Amino acid sequence: MRFAIFIYEGVEPIDLATFGVLSMARRVAPEIEAFTVARTAGPVTLANGLVALAQYGADDCPAADVIIVTGGPGWQKEAASAPTLAFLKRYCEGRIAASVCTGAMILAAAGVLEGHRATTKREVIGAEVPPVDVLRSRHPGVRVEDALLVDDGAVVTGGGVTLCIDTTLHLLERTLGARVAAETARIMEYTTARAANAARTFGTAPA
Numbered sequence: 001m002r003f004a005i006f007i008y009e010g011v012e013p014i015d016l017a018t019f020g021v022l023s024m025a026r027r028v029a030p031e032i033e034a035f036t037v038a039r040t041a042g043p044v045t046l047a048n049g050l051v052a053l054a055q056y057g058a059d060d061c062p063a064a065d066v067i068i069v070t071g072g073p074g075w076q077k078e079a080a081s082a083p084t085l086a087f088l089k090r091y092c093e094g095r096i097a098a099s100v101c102t103g104a105m106i107l108a109a110a111g112v113l114e115g116h117r118a119t120t121k122r123e124v125i126g127a128e129v130p131p132v133d134v135l136r137s138r139h140p141g142v143r144v145e146d147a148l149l150v151d152d153g154a155v156v157t158g159g160g161v162t163l164c165i166d167t168t169l170h171l172l173e174r175t176l177g178a179r180v181a182a183e184t185a186r187i188m189e190y191t192t193a194r195a196a197n198a199a200r201t202f203g204t205a206p207a
Helices: 013-025 075-079 082-091 103-109 131-138 163-176 178-187 191-198
Strands: 002-006 033-038 042-045 051-054 066-069 096-099 149-151 155-158
Touching (some): 013 033, 066 082, 066 103, 075 082, 075 103, 082 103, 096 103, 103 131, 103 155, 155 163, 163 178, 178 191
Parallel strands (some): 002 033, 002 066, 066 096
Antiparallel strands (some): 149 155
16 A cells, blocks of 8 residues: 655745655554655755655656645645646546645645545634635635545545644544454554544534
């Protein structure tokens, strides 16, 4: 089972927890493979200066079963990038297309979310507009839900920031089974947090 993680300039570093979850999951299911991809291979400067390495670029990206598009303040520039949108539109065909946080905004701009149910980040600071509201206004063809996670078959979208962990665990459960996801959560010491998030009514803290 192979996962591609799409990164770009301005990704929030915490969204690389997607890769971290998959790294832990390999202890349970060694057949898992994960790699990073960007518009071009090489160093990618994330938000606040952390540099990550994209192992592949759009032109030489190998096949994968799942692609996960990460989020962060750089999403607006990436959602306006014709090469990025062309790559995602092409690459998402025939595989599970997933996003975490504002990665959904990029998938929407590429047309991948059209006609699907989806969610994205909602919590903001100061005068920022919640991305979930931006998704609604910019992409009326997307059925936006106020949810922590939305699985709509070919498309899986997660809410903001640390929900990238829950979204990746969900993708593991869907592709490799409940045992792999549960055991990965256990060795990450995330079982309690995962259960609490799963029990939440949106917009409320667990009891």
